[in-house]
Amino acid sequence: MARGADTREKLLDTAIDLIWRSSYDGVGVNEICKRAGTTKGGFYHHFETKADLFYAASEHYWEGKQRELNDIFSPTYTPLEQMENLINMIVEKQDVDQYDDNPVAGCPFFTSGSQCSSDEEKVRLAAVKMSDNAVMYNVGLVHALKGSGVLNGDANPEVLGRMLQQFIQGVLIYGRVHRDLDVVKADLREGFCRILDLKQEYRQPVLQAAE
Amino acid sequence: MARGADTREKLLDTAIDLIWRSSYDGVGVNEICKRAGTTKGGFYHHFETKADLFYAASEHYWEGKQRELNDIFSPTYTPLEQMENLINMIVEKQDVDQYDDNPVAGCPFFTSGSQCSSDEEKVRLAAVKMSDNAVMYNVGLVHALKGSGVLNGDANPEVLGRMLQQFIQGVLIYGRVHRDLDVVKADLREGFCRILDLKQEYRQPVLQAAE
DNA sequence: ATATATACATACCGACCGGTTTGCATTCAA
DNA sequence: TTGAATGCAAACCGGTCGGTATGTATATAT
Numbered sequence: 001m002a003r004g005a006d007t008r009e010k011l012l013d014t015a016i017d018l019i020w021r022s023s024y025d026g027v028g029v030n031e032i033c034k035r036a037g038t039t040k041g042g043f044y045h046h047f048e049t050k051a052d053l054f055y056a057a058s059e060h061y062w063e064g065k066q067r068e069l070n071d072i073f074s075p076t077y078t079p080l081e082q083m084e085n086l087i088n089m090i091v092e093k094q095d096v097d098q099y100d101d102n103p104v105a106g107c108p109f110f111t112s113g114s115q116c117s118s119d120e121e122k123v124r125l126a127a128v129k130m131s132d133n134a135v136m137y138n139v140g141l142v143h144a145l146k147g148s149g150v151l152n153g154d155a156n157p158e159v160l161g162r163m164l165q166q167f168i169q170g171v172l173i174y175g176r177v178h179r180d181l182d183v184v185k186a187d188l189r190e191g192f193c194r195i196l197d198l199k200q201e202y203r204q205p206v207l208q209a210a211e
Numbered sequence: 212m213a214r215g216a217d218t219r220e221k222l223l224d225t226a227i228d229l230i231w232r233s234s235y236d237g238v239g240v241n242e243i244c245k246r247a248g249t250t251k252g253g254f255y256h257h258f259e260t261k262a263d264l265f266y267a268a269s270e271h272y273w274e275g276k277q278r279e280l281n282d283i284f285s286p287t288y289t290p291l292e293q294m295e296n297l298i299n300m301i302v303e304k305q306d307v308d309q310y311d312d313n314p315v316a317g318c319p320f321f322t323s324g325s326q327c328s329s330d331e332e333k334v335r336l337a338a339v340k341m342s343d344n345a346v347m348y349n350v351g352l353v354h355a356l357k358g359s360g361v362l363n364g365d366a367n368p369e370v371l372g373r374m375l376q377q378f379i380q381g382v383l384i385y386g387r388v389h390r391d392l393d394v395v396k397a398d399l400r401e402g403f404c405r406i407l408d409l410k411q412e413y414r415q416p417v418l419q420a421a422e
Numbered sequence: 423a424t425a426t427a428t429a430c431a432t433a434c435c436g437a438c439c440g441g442t443t444t445g446c447a448t449t450c451a452a
Numbered sequence: 453t454t455g456a457a458t459g460c461a462a463a464c465c466g467g468t469c470g471g472t473a474t475g476t477a478t479a480t481a482t
Contacts, residue, residue: 007429007430023236025234025236025237026236028468028469028470029469029470029471030468030469030470038429038430038431039430039431039432040431040432040470040471040472041429041430041431041432041474042429042430042431043471044470044471044472045428045429045430046429049470049471050470050471124388124390127388128388128389131385131388131389153411159397159398159401162385162394162398163378163382163398163401163402163405165381165385166378166381166382166384166385166398166402167374167377167378167381167402168381169380169381169384169385170376170377170378170379170380170381170382170384171374171377171381173377173380173381173384174342174373174376174377174380177335177338177339177342178339178342179335183373186370187370187373187374187377190370190374191374191377191378191406194374194405194406194407194408195402195405195406196405197405197408200364218459218460239438239439239440240439240440240441241438241439241440249459249460249461250460250461250462251440251441251442251461251462252442252443252444252459252460252461252462253459253460253461254441254460255440255441255442256458256459256460257459260440260441261440261441
């Protein structure tokens with residue numbers, strides 16, 4: 001049972017990594033097993049189908065991500081710093097990992113969910129969950145920004161949080177197909193400021209933001 | 212030679228349609244041939260590989276789209292009306308076609324290019340071309356809007372045109388995974404106004420816009 | 423020590439993949 | 453009228469897909 005949990009987790013991590021690099025359809029069960037140091041016997045001992053693995057992997061991934069986001073959105077940061085942290089996290093996640101030849105990875109669950117065929121409903125549901133989770137954090141951020149008075153005009157946090165998520169994904173996909181990380185870095189911050197309608201005096205990057 | 216061109220075009224149209232509904236990987240050559248009323252013999256008579264078909268189909272698609280866009284951005288419309296036309300075109304394209312059970316289709320070339328494995332470079336290149344084409348029209352729109360004085364602040368047309376494209380794709384993918392067309396309709400216009408920083412008095416939909 | 427359940431490895435399955443080969447109409451050139 | 457090229461249909465190819473069946477080593481319970 002000890003090694004059982006290890007194998008399972010290794011499969012989850014490996015699946016995330018591989019699917020992130022290409023896509024759900026682009027990665028085979030065999031490849032996942034091989035890289036995880038096991039075989040199909042092990043795979044189908046822990047998961048019923050490939051889609052089940054994907055769903056479980058997305059939840060597994062989110063657990064770690066959630067802790068990361070909690071740090072980033074820690075109340076010890078001002079809302080502006082939190083925004084800065086979020087932007088930095090998205091950008092750094094891309095070029096640190098250096099996925100193969102593509103500098104931009106994007107979010108595996110979100111992009112995979114949008115492309116998979118309709119009969120793999122579980123894959124889409126995983127993407128919906130991941131997306132909704134991300135939006136939640138964005139909404140909280142907008143609330144905080146609004147409360148600290150750095151936004152112009154009227155800001156509906158629910159709408160803006162969702163729009164930030166849409167924009168982030170759009171920028172990442174754009175960067176991915178163009179194989180261009182620089183444009184991601186540049187457009188991400190500019191888009192945030194514009195969508196949120198951040199007051200001009202706060203649009204410069206907050207110096208000395210996060211860890 | 213007469214029927215030859217017909218078969219070829221039927222394959223192009225069918226490929227666009229099917230890939231649009233699912234994805235590049237999700238559609239097989241067999242299925243494309245079957246729905247186009249031909250066989251693999253016919254397919255590989257006209258195209259060398261599946262990726263070649265995709266590339267050719269994207270160009271074929273763009274020819275028709277270009278005419279549509281030229282109408283939409285006709286100088287007989289004010290820049291604001293042109294923007295209205297664009298938003299309407301994007302939205303209408305989605306629910307009119309009613310792709311299977313998914314109300315939101317998105318752009319097949321863009322989404323496919325982002326997901327396919329790295330060895331299918333031609334698919335990615337097709338996506339880049341389509342994306343750049345779209346951005347070109349957006350940049351022109353921003354120039355026109357800027358010239359007519361409906362935008363606040365400083366507007367870099369190149370950057371904003373690109374950001375509009377990123378945002379559009381992000382919204383469409385979001386709508387696709389959530390199977391929600393209404394959120395697409397709502398967020399698209401709001402996002403345009405915010406990204407462009409449209410002056411408040413012009414943010415209401417231009418009545419009686421396009422055809 | 424023995425029975426049972428767990429945690430896999432190995433071998434295998436039918437289906438389908440993109441792509442090829444072959445043959446047969448039809449069209450056109452000479 | 454004949455020969456060659458075009459436009460395809462049908463059958464086929466090796467490879468890979470997700471998934472299964474079976475065997476086995478280990479760990480645990482009794």
